[in-house]
Amino acid sequence: MSTSPASVTRLRSLESLDFTNSYARLGPAFHTPVEPTPLSEPHLISFNTALAGQIGLDPAEAARPEFLAWLNGEYRLPAGEPVAMLYAGHQFGHFVPQLGDGRAIILGEVLDADGRRWELQSKGAGPTPYSRNGDGRAVLRSSIREYLCSEAMHALGVPTTRALCLAGSGEEVYRERIETGALLLRAAPSHVRFGSFEVFYYRGQFTQLQRLADYVIAHHYPELQQADNPCLALYREVVERTARLLAQWQLVGFAHGVMNTDNMSILGLTLDYGPFGFMDTFEPGFVCNHSDHAGRYAFERQPDIGLWNLSCLGQALLPLLDEDPGAAAELATARFEDYHEIFNQCYEAGLRAKLGLRETKAGDRALAEDFLALLAADARDYTLSFRRLAGFDSGENADNSGLRDQFINREAFDVWARRYRDRLRREGSDDAERRAAMNRVNPKYVLRNHLAQQAIEQAEAGSYGELERLHAILQRPFDEQPEHEAYAAEPPDWARSITVSCSS
Structure with missing residues (x-):
């Protein structure tokens, strides 16, 4: 991670972070104090150096035994006040009067050099009063998915919680099958939800x-x-x-x-x-x-x-x-x-950007939705279809056969393409400028289920190289990354068999 001299001076050790817990100050009606239950044989799998730098934590701290011990609940910082949050919620439309953090514990809150709050929450930290007879654990499979996706969403510009690090263990946890327990350290300004009210x-x-x-x-x-x-x-x-x-x-x-x-x-x-x-x-x-x-x-x-x-x-x-x-x-x-x-x-502004339209004109949403209808009718890939559309040639006699041939109903695409060409010309669009603009908003890389599954399977076998590689690729979703072209390919047939459920 490259850092400027100014940012280097802000990086601190774990113990010297400006640690507090403002949520704990609200009182016992809002949470329950609870200590994390350590996992057996913990080991650090991945550490997000970029996020650590934002928080003000020196990434070198991840190598200290004390960091893993703190994450695992074996070492408590002087200002630490771990609590589990109380909340209720409507689950699948039905009100449940008490839920709360059943496997997550707020370890505390860090103020960075700019005064921004980062509430750090350990997920998989063991049972709490809100576990509802659960074990309070998270499994490696689901923890990898959240670790990768939360950071992928951040790179896409979507507001999200973040993930500072991921740890594994030798502890067995039972879901649909026996899996290994894991810890995810989430970071967000706050984890307060609608159900908290x-x-x-x-x-x-x-x-x-x-x-x-x-x-x-x-x-x-x-x-x-x-x-x-x-x-x-x-x-x-x-x-x-x-x-x-x-x-x-x-x-x-x-x-x-x-x-x-x-x-x-x-x-x-x-x-x-x-x-x-x-x-x-x-x-x-x-x-x-x-x-x-x-x-x-x-x-x-x-x-x-x-x-x-x-x-x-x-x-x-x-x-x-x-x-x-x-x-x-x-x-x-x-x-x-x-x-x-x-x-x-x-949504309409986003659709215009995805089509490379600079101006707002009547019929833009219909144009975008008709393109989506083409994708649905021919079962075309959502992410790649918009990415490839950046290569559309708006010339009068242009050959767009590369785009056209992706569709089963090529005549329907031709009709739509003529509308798109006319719309681009109405605002004097330049193809090169439009292509660059579209590639800044239409990602090439997203966390597809089969990519996550491959990283999970290798991690469960004790190899974390694919996890780190995928984490790095997803930090640059709009870049071409020609060395990683395979990660932007349409999913293989076997990907259709992947299912995720509430235990994921």
């Missing part, structure tokens, strides 16, 4: 509800403190961030898999990577979660589910918006109804 609303604990809202505003939305109605302003911000996040998921072809309200971030981050998937062939009804039998969280339903989840959050915030329930409902509804406009603006 729901638990106090449904318990009628409005004092705690207000305190949580005040905490979130003070620490993460301080500009809202001067608003006439700070809690209403908070809801408006969360509606906007969630709408933008969902648009970004749709634009990169990402399906979350478990969009329960306890998995929705109050900061508009992609949170809790369980069963997820980037689409290979474009399929609007794509369901990445094998456990989602009804298809509630299918790809095409994600925007509406985002809105449904926001309605649950709005319900939970009602006591804070106005003393009169009717007035509170009207205020929340007005903000709630902004969602579709914000989503559509972000």
Whole structure:
């Protein structure tokens, strides 16, 4: 990792980090103090040096035995106050009054040199009071998937939690089969979720509800403190961030898999990577979660589910918006109804960028959606089809047979291509400039399931080279990387047999 002289001076040892835990200050109604349960035979698998530098941690610290001991709960920093968060949530549409961190523990919070907060959460750290008879462990398979995907999403420009490091162990954990336990160290400004508010609303604990809202505003939305109605302003911000996040998921072809309200971030981050998937062939009804039998969280339903989840959050915030329930409902509804406009603006702007269109003109969304219809009809690869479209030649008699021949219905593509050519000419588009612009927003590399599976299988056999290679490739999703061309190929036939479920 290259660093400037200024950044080198900010890098610190583990013990000298500016460590605190502001969430622990909220009091026992919001969390339970709990010590991590160490895994047997722990070993560090991968360390994210780039993120360490952002946090202010010297990457050399990863080589110290104390770092692994701290991660594994065998060594406690003087300022450490590990806690498991309490929250509730709507799971697959049904309210569950108490959930909470069943296998994750907040180890503390670091302030970097710029005053940004990084809450560090160990996932797989052992049982907590919220484990619901579970073992509190994470397995290597799912931990690798989250480690790779959270950083891949960050590189794609999608708001997300991050992953600082990944550790394995010799401890056996039983899921559908016996697997090895692992630890993932997540980093985010906050892991507060919609369900964090729901638990106090449904318990009628409005004092705690207000305190949580005040905490979130003070620490993460301080500009809202001067608003006439700070809690209403908070809801408006969360509606906007969630709408933008969902648009970004749709634009990169990402399906979350478990969009329960306890998995929705109050900061508009992609949170809790369980069963997820980037689409290979474009399929609007794509369901990445094998456990989602009804298809509630299918790809095409994600925007509406985002809105449904926001309605649950709005319900939970009602006591804070106005003393009169009717007035509170009207205020929340007005903000709630902004969602579709914000989503559509972000999504349509993203579609124009994916097509290389600089200007906004009538019919742009229809043009993009008709291209998507072509992909769906012929089962074309979502990521690669947009990437290849950058090579479109808008000349009058141009030969676009390379693009055309990817489609079964070539005549339908020809009709669409003429519309696309005319649209490009209407804004005086230059092919070279458009190609460069499209390649900056249409990734060549995404975390396809078969790539993750190959890294997992090698890691389970004790080899981590493929994990590190894939992690590095995904940090540069828009670059050509000719030496890694195979990682941008369409998936092999055997990839269709890969399934992920809620245990993933």
